[in-house]
Amino acid sequence: MDAFVRHTGLVGPLDRVNVDTDQIIPKQFLKRIERTGFGQFLFFDWRFRDDGTPNPDFELNRPGYEGASILVAGRNFGCGSSREHAPWALQDFGFRAIIAPSFADIFYNNCFKNGMLPVVLPEATVEEILARAKERPGYRLTVDLQEQTVEDEEGLIAHFEVDPFRRECLLNGLDDIGLTLRHEPDITEYERRRAALLPVAAG
Amino acid sequence: MTVQPKTLFEKIWDAHVVREAPGEPALLYVDLHLVHEVTSPQAFEALRLAGRKVRRPDLTVATMDHNVPTWDRQLPVTDEISRQQMDTLAQNCREFGVTLYDLHSKKQGIVHVIGPELGLTQPGMTIVCGDSHTSTHGALGALAFGIGTSEVEHVLATQCLPQSRPKTMEVRVDGRLAPGVTAKDIILGVIGRIGTAGGTGYVVEYTGEAIRSLSMEGRMTVCNMSIEGGARAGMIAPDDKTFAYVEGRPHAPQGKAFERAVEHWRSLATDEGASYDRVERFDAAQMAPFVTWGTNPGMVVPVTGRVPDPSAYAEEADRRAAERALEYMGLTPGTAIQDINIDRVFLGSCTNARIEDLRAAAGVVRAAMTKGKKVHPKVYAMVVPGSMPVKFQAEAEGLHEVFRAAGFDWREAGCSMCLGMNPDVLQPGERCASTSNRNFEGRQGKGGRTHLVSPQMAVAAAITGHFVDIRDWDV
Numbered sequence: 054m055d056a057f058v059r060h061t062g063l064v065g066p067l068d069r070v071n072v073d074t075d076q077i078i079p080k081q082f083l084k085r086i087e088r089t090g091f092g093q094f095l096f097f098d099w100r101f102r103d104d105g106t107p108n109p110d111f112e113l114n115r116p117g118y119e120g121a122s123i124l125v126a127g128r129n130f131g132c133g134s135s136r137e138h139a140p141w142a143l144q145d146f147g148f149r150a151i152i153a154p155s156f157a158d159i160f161y162n163n164c165f166k167n168g169m170l171p172v173v174l175p176e177a178t179v180e181e182i183l184a185r186a187k188e189r190p191g192y193r194l195t196v197d198l199q200e201q202t203v204e205d206e207e208g209l210i211a212h213f214e215v216d217p218f219r220r221e222c223l224l225n226g227l228d229d230i231g232l233t234l235r236h237e238p239d240i241t242e243y244e245r246r247r248a249a250l251l252p253v254a255a256g
Numbered sequence: 257m258t259v260q261p262k263t264l265f266e267k268i269w270d271a272h273v274v275r276e277a278p279g280e281p282a283l284l285y286v287d288l289h290l291v292h293e294v295t296s297p298q299a300f301e302a303l304r305l306a307g308r309k310v311r312r313p314d315l316t317v318a319t320m321d322h323n324v325p326t327w328d329r330q331l332p333v334t335d336e337i338s339r340q341q342m343d344t345l346a347q348n349c350r351e352f353g354v355t356l357y358d359l360h361s362k363k364q365g366i367v368h369v370i371g372p373e374l375g376l377t378q379p380g381m382t383i384v385c386g387d388s389h390t391s392t393h394g395a396l397g398a399l400a401f402g403i404g405t406s407e408v409e410h411v412l413a414t415q416c417l418p419q420s421r422p423k424t425m426e427v428r429v430d431g432r433l434a435p436g437v438t439a440k441d442i443i444l445g446v447i448g449r450i451g452t453a454g455g456t457g458y459v460v461e462y463t464g465e466a467i468r469s470l471s472m473e474g475r476m477t478v479c480n481m482s483i484e485g486g487a488r489a490g491m492i493a494p495d496d497k498t499f500a501y502v503e504g505r506p507h508a509p510q511g512k513a514f515e516r517a518v519e520h521w522r523s524l525a526t527d528e529g530a531s532y533d534r535v536e537r538f539d540a541a542q543m544a545p546f547v548t549w550g551t552n553p554g555m556v557v558p559v560t561g562r563v564p565d566p567s568a569y570a571e572e573a574d575r576r577a578a579e580r581a582l583e584y585m586g587l588t589p590g591t592a593i594q595d596i597n598i599d600r601v602f603l604g605s606c607t608n609a610r611i612e613d614l615r616a617a618a619g620v621v622r623a624a625m626t627k628g629k630k631v632h633p634k635v636y637a638m639v640v641p642g643s644m645p646v647k648f649q650a651e652a653e654g655l656h657e658v659f660r661a662a663g664f665d666w667r668e669a670g671c672s673m674c675l676g677m678n679p680d681v682l683q684p685g686e687r688c689a690s691t692s693n694r695n696f697e698g699r700q701g702k703g704g705r706t707h708l709v710s711p712q713m714a715v716a717a718a719i720t721g722h723f724v725d726i727r728d729w730d731v
């Protein structure tokens with residue numbers, strides 16, 4: 054997995070609440086069997102008009118936001134399905150961090166598995182960032198996982214919380230399957246104990 | 257000696273902790289891993305690249321549901337990429353030794369319908385699947401939640417998942433439901449109040465008389481939509497109804513083993529005196545048939561209500577979300593729900609396509625037929641059973657004939673227009689009464705407008721061409 058330590062980049066404002074996974078990556082693009090190549094389909098129904106040309110009204114299509122690598126959005130970002138295609142699409146499109154007042158659980162979790170950092174900041178701070186990004190295309194932020202801060206060049210600085218274990222894994226780009234496999238003896242021991250406990254008949 | 261009282265969730269969680277260390281998430285053992293074609297190919301591929309095996313193929317079961325066409329199964333799958341995804345699953349299952357219920361299996365169906373149906377889903381289990389509606393299985397007293405593809409890979413390789421302990425919420429529904437008010441309405445009512453992020457970070461246990469009175473199918477409907485309220489999992493304590501449901505199913509324990517299992521399962525219910533991190537109470541008598549008007553399941557009103565006015569929202573963000581939703585849905589504030597005309601009806605999905613749902617819907621259709629009513633000429637309505645066994649059962653009871661005679665299309669099993677990955681989709685601007693679980697923009701087809709309702713409400717709308725209050729609908 055890719056590590057994430059510190060990232061400075063252009064902010065893409067998406068001032069909407071409850072952005073769901075069906076909007077992030079519509080289902081017609083879930084049929085690929087690879088992990089890559091989903092960026093072209095990100096926010097597809099919002100980004101493109103029916104004739105396939107870019108929709109000039111969509112926030113991220115406006116001049117000055119091209120190449121944005123930090124997405125800032127309203128609360129409950131990523132609600133809906135468990136599809137990891139959503140973080141894959143955001144990442145493939147070029148986003149390294151996503152800032153919102155809150156995230157849906159599965160989406161939040163999926164981000165970490167892909168070296169992308171979801172940052173929870175208070176609603177008022179997110180609003181301030183959205184306002185600055187909307188007013189001044191070219192607005193940049195630095196997201197620092199080591200320090201747990203988000204900072205701009207105009208004096209805004211905000212601290213964020215993150216689970217220490219997840220932080221550690223992301224800072225070091227640790228493969229969590231590898232971590233679990235280190236506990237193989239515990240798993241085998243559990244399986245022995247459990248056999249008597251739970252009647253299971255799958256397969 | 258006093259024993260600390262525990263909730264259903266705590267009992268199952270504690271029994272599955274393989275390892276715990278300070279500052280780390282618990283390592284949780286997975287009893288059953290369900291797999292489908294859309295969220296698994298990348299996981300198997302990564303496994304292959306790392307030279308890893310599936311640790312417990314005997315605890316892993318796969319099916320094809322999301323992509324499958326729901327017309328004649330003898331016809332070839334016309335969508336090349338869908339076919340490739342299904343072929344890939346078949347190949348992966350062969351290579352890694354995983355049982356697969358494919359397109360041509362008599363047991364094929366939506367993963368959350370076949371789990372309980374085959375007796376794979378049992379009380380006390382931990383169950384995961386690369387699908388958010390895995391919460392459905394909690395209806396049998398299991399801890400079941402959806403995971404992403406990286407986690408699918410994790411479970412395939414280790415049969416475990418590192419998880420931080422969620423908080424617990426009791427959603428208590430006291431009292432009795434009025435006739436015509438269903439499990440679907442309970443869950444829509446709950447989400448309408450707590451909001452689509454209300455359950456984030458929680459596992460919900462549904463309790464109370466109204467929940468206990470539900471059939472197993474009804475309980476599955478409630479747990480299914482827990483995720484729409486933001487909760488990863490929903491669960492209901494197993495009781496005699498649960499045991500009777502599980503008994504005799506193909507993968508259920510048999511004979512003495514079943515008796516022993518029941519004894520264990522009885523001990524799972526939340527102890528008296530155990531506490532939850534949060535409690536939300538509801539009164540079943542206050543529940544009505546609900547209809548969603550917007551683009552998330554929390555945007556919901558009783559069928560007797562009206563499309564809300566965005567300006568009535570206190571918060572700016574909600575106001576804008578409501579405005580956007582109304583624009584997308586092509587609705588004007590103040591419109592009576594019962595004045596909304598529909599073009600399509602979808603009776604299906606892992607929320608509401610079990611045998612009981614089809615029976616209830618067929619009952620409404622039959623009553624209408626006796627008065628000479630059929631599907632409204634302007635409406636195209638389809639019934640998609642949740643699994644092939646549901647389909648066979650319905651056909652054995654003659655339900656398909658009732659639906660067909662009334663003008664409904666009768667299909668093969670699959671996810672179908674719940675998400676429209678197969679050819680069943682809404683056209684732009686088409687309005688649909690749907691028994692599924694998500695009314696997101698474009699969910700059922702680009703530009704399609706979805707209203708979530710119960711099966712009874714859906715078929716009544718199919719017949720009249722608009723929403724009606726099923727409680728006093730005089731056909």
Ligand code: SF4
Binds near residue numbers: 367670671
């Ligand atoms: S029926 Fe719908 S919600 Fe259920 S598993 Fe299929 S696509 Fe997902």
